[in-house]
Amino acid sequence: MGINNKRLVNWVLLSSLLLVPLKAYAGKDTWNNIEKSKHFIIYYQDASSDYINRLVREAERCYRNITTYLGFMRFDFWIWDNRCKIFLYPDEETYLGATGVISWSRGHVQIAKKEISTYMWQEMLFDTILPHEMGHIIFREFVGYNKALPLWLDEGVACMQEYESKERLATAKCLVNLKLYTHLDDLSKISDSSVIIPFIFYNESASIVDFLLRRFGRNKFVDFCRSLRDQPDWVQSLRGVYRIKNLDELEKLWVEDQTEN
Numbered sequence: 001m002g003i004n005n006k007r008l009v010n011w012v013l014l015s016s017l018l019l020v021p022l023k024a025y026a027g028k029d030t031w032n033n034i035e036k037s038k039h040f041i042i043y044y045q046d047a048s049s050d051y052i053n054r055l056v057r058e059a060e061r062c063y064r065n066i067t068t069y070l071g072f073m074r075f076d077f078w079i080w081d082n083r084c085k086i087f088l089y090p091d092e093e094t095y096l097g098a099t100g101v102i103s104w105s106r107g108h109v110q111i112a113k114k115e116i117s118t119y120m121w122q123e124m125l126f127d128t129i130l131p132h133e134m135g136h137i138i139f140r141e142f143v144g145y146n147k148a149l150p151l152w153l154d155e156g157v158a159c160m161q162e163y164e165s166k167e168r169l170a171t172a173k174c175l176v177n178l179k180l181y182t183h184l185d186d187l188s189k190i191s192d193s194s195v196i197i198p199f200i201f202y203n204e205s206a207s208i209v210d211f212l213l214r215r216f217g218r219n220k221f222v223d224f225c226r227s228l229r230d231q232p233d234w235v236q237s238l239r240g241v242y243r244i245k246n247l248d249e250l251e252k253l254w255v256e257d258q259t260e261n
């Protein structure tokens with residue numbers, strides 16, 4: 001199971017772009033076209049109806065996939081005035097100029113506002129950017145926007161929504177078997193994306209979230225999220241729901257799982 005270099009470079013870039021600092025939008029009044037679906041309001045400037053129809057289809061598909069994956073199907077919170085807004089710029093230049101984000105940004109999210117900003121005709125829009133950013137919004141909407149949680153939990157949930165999440169899991173397994181992973185107590189102290197080694201951080205985060213869901217099931221994960229929402233300390237939720245007493249024990253179980261077979 002070798003680590004493909006091209007993928008590595010892609011992921012380093014991607015991992016960075018998904019954590020672009022949030023900035024105010026400029027020129028929102030220039031949106032002259034709006035398309036509404038059950039869970040989305042799409043603002044666009046210049047796009048064919050075919051492209052917008054595809055975006056609506058893909059966004060609704062992502063919503064279904066993410067809520068199913070997390071076990072949130074019964075909580076239909078994205079309707080009517082609560083719909084997620086997608087601001088679709090016609091190209092990279094317009095997007096960068098209007099949002100003022102870093103030049104390699106491909107998309108960014110304002111989680112509490114439920115707004116995703118991105119641009120057309122990029123390869124990763126439907127498979128990676130949309131599902132990742134929507135994963136952030138859906139998870140936080142459930143557990144609370146201001147809840148103090150380790151960054152790996154947010155990013156793990158978001159990364160697992162990407163089309164190529166299996167690649168992340170395979171890579172994390174390699175990292176564990178090579179003993180190149182970050183210990184969970186250190187991983188849990190990371191709260192600033194600028195101090196992350198993206199290649200390790202994002203893949204490991206995805207792998208731990210996948211482990212919790214795979215080993216204990218969706219119902220437990222919903223219980224865990226409910227407890228995250230209601231309890232002050234997230235490790236207490238780990239203990240209460242999963243009977244995992246601390247990060248060392250979680251790490252031990254996860255490493256055993258990754259080194260089996």
Ligand SMILES: [Zn+2]
Pocket residue numbers: 018019132136154155158
């Ligand atoms: Zn992210």
